[in-house]
Amino acid sequence: MTTMAPDAGTQDDAAYEARFNAAVAAEERIEPRDWMPDAYRASLVRQIAQHAHSEIIGMQPEANWITRAPSLRRKAILMAKVQDEAGHGLYLYSAAETLGTSRDELLDRLHAGRQKYSSIFNYPTLTWADVGAIGWLVDGAAITNQVPLCRCSYGPYARAMVRICKEESFHQRQGYELLLALSKGTEAQHAMAQDAVNRWWWPSLMMFGPPDDESAHSAQSMAWRIKRHSNDELRQRFVDICVPQAESLGLTLPDPDLTWDEERGHYAFGPIDWDEFREVLRGNGPCNEQRINQRRTAHEEGAWVREAATAYAAKQAERSRHGYRAPQDQQQGDTQEEDIA
Amino acid sequence: MNPAPASAALALGDDALVLSHRLGEWAGHAPVLEEELALANIALDLLGQARVLLSLVGDEDELAYLREERAFRNLQLVEQPRGDFAHTIARQLYFSSYQRLLYEELAQGDTAIAELASKAVKEVDYHRDHAEHWTLRLGDGTAESHQRMQQALDALWRYTGEAFEPIEGLAVDWATLRARWTDRITAVLRQATLTLPNGPQSGAWAAGGGRQGVHTEPFGRMLAEMQHLHRSHPGATW
Secondary structure (H helix, E strand, C coil), rough: CCCCCCCCCCCCCCHHHHHHHHHHHHCCCCCCCEECCHHHHHHHHHHHHHHHHHHHHHHHHHHHHHCCCCCHHHHHHHHHHHHHHHHHHHHHHHHHCCCCCCHHHHHHHCCCCCCCCCHHHCCCCHHHHHHHHHHHHHHHHHHHHHHHHHCCCCCHHHHHHHHHHHHHHHHHHHHHHHHHHHCCCHHHHHHHHHHHHHHHHHHHCCCCCHHHHHHCCHHHHHHHHCCCCCHHHHHHHHHHHHHHHHHHCCCCCCCCCCECCCCCCCEEEECCHHHEEEEHHHHCCCCHHHHHHHHHHHHHHCCHHHHHHHHHHHHHHHHHHHCCCCCCHHHHHHHCCCCCC | CEEECHHHHHHHHHHHHHHHHHHHCCCCCCCCCCHHHHHHHHHHHHHHHHHHHHHHHHHHHHHHCCHHCCCCCCCCCHHHCCCCCHHHHHHHEEEEEEHHHHHHHHHHEEEHHHHHHHHHHHHHHHHHHHHHHHHHHHHHHHHHHHHHHHHHHHHHCCCCCCCCCCCCCCCCCHHHHHHHHHHHHHHHHCCCCCCCCCCCCCCCCCCCCHHHHHHHHHHHHHHHHHHHHHHHHCCCCC
């Protein structure tokens, strides 16, 4: 799409809005320099920021097990995964920045509790099997949510999602494989896997958000083609995928009402505890305080490092403006193998 | 390709394993998102090296998870707690400068260690670059960062001497290695407006201790955390 923003504020927004709506309806991509309604921009900033925050807060429950991973192979996989999550955070903050905000601003809002992250990361990782359950269920739910976003109307977000979804499916397979090893391992390992699935199943279903009739942003997001499917549709799709996977894992899902509904061609499942969901969202989940505190502490304790980098960069810029070479630079030729600056 | 001397593979493998673990402790705590990536990346490279080296000696998991403190052969330098970011950078600067020079030399040999060293030297080059750039930024950044970096360099200096104690089975000119390392560190610190620490490079009680399985107190606790789960399920596969 190439509707450029007006040079001056004198032009009629209605014409731009009509072109914007037509472009969205025609499945064209909206790009950063295109005109867009303020509410569309705000809604995307909110969603992409929340997504970015989820990636970086989501590093914590898994990083909790890096130093205790039970084999070197698993340790390497987990480290690589946590590293990928930091990378996803970076892509997403960049995508949000194309909308005229900055990473620093978004992080400040996260630290102040004014922007949210996915409710799932407020649950604790209590055993090694939780790492597998997060991979299989949490990443699985994330993929179900995110694959449609690869076709989202906002170009930079859609493109970030293509890259992210590839890596997420890889993580999900690794999580499944971790659980499978436990399930087929010793009795104690099997019990550990089952316990993790019992604890993570319902919170994973909550990742799709409130039921359709209570979802505040859904209708508008669907009209703008930011969202493609309703919360309940995606949740159903996820359950339908998970049931046979649980069977092949040799694990059960903790829902006595889970049955195949021949008529609908879907699995029927029991009621979700929305009170719990609302409590977690309100900040009263098991780890809300701990997660945000760790994030804030890392940021505050790192302030002097960021200030040092800024001060050093300013000095370097100043030096190159004046063609200045520090006396010590000139003496270094003999001792240094290569220029390190 | 000749078989690698086990004592050497174990010493180098333990260095990489333990430093990787210490760097892994940063996940979720780094000062900036880019450093979450960089530190995890370095930790992963080191873990990859450790796995190859330990596999030259025996089963990697048995060696990592079932040996006790006195059987580890890593330098005391790499087992030091992460401290603040300056301590991590100082530890990394000292170690990757050493590892870079050592691996360059080992790559010339004809054992399985040479094969690993010639691949790893490219990764280590990047690690050293990362540590040197941060040494410059912290040393020549603000008054606070300068002071913290100098403190970290001073605090870890005593653990640098043992890196140049000969490792059994490696034909390395250790005196030359030490001279080249000192030159490099001196140049970086000078450019970073920092001072080369002037205390002893090892305490009488610590000289070469790590290579003989004599470690510092924080190491036992690190192993307790690292090995706990594996040891709780004897014989299990993961």
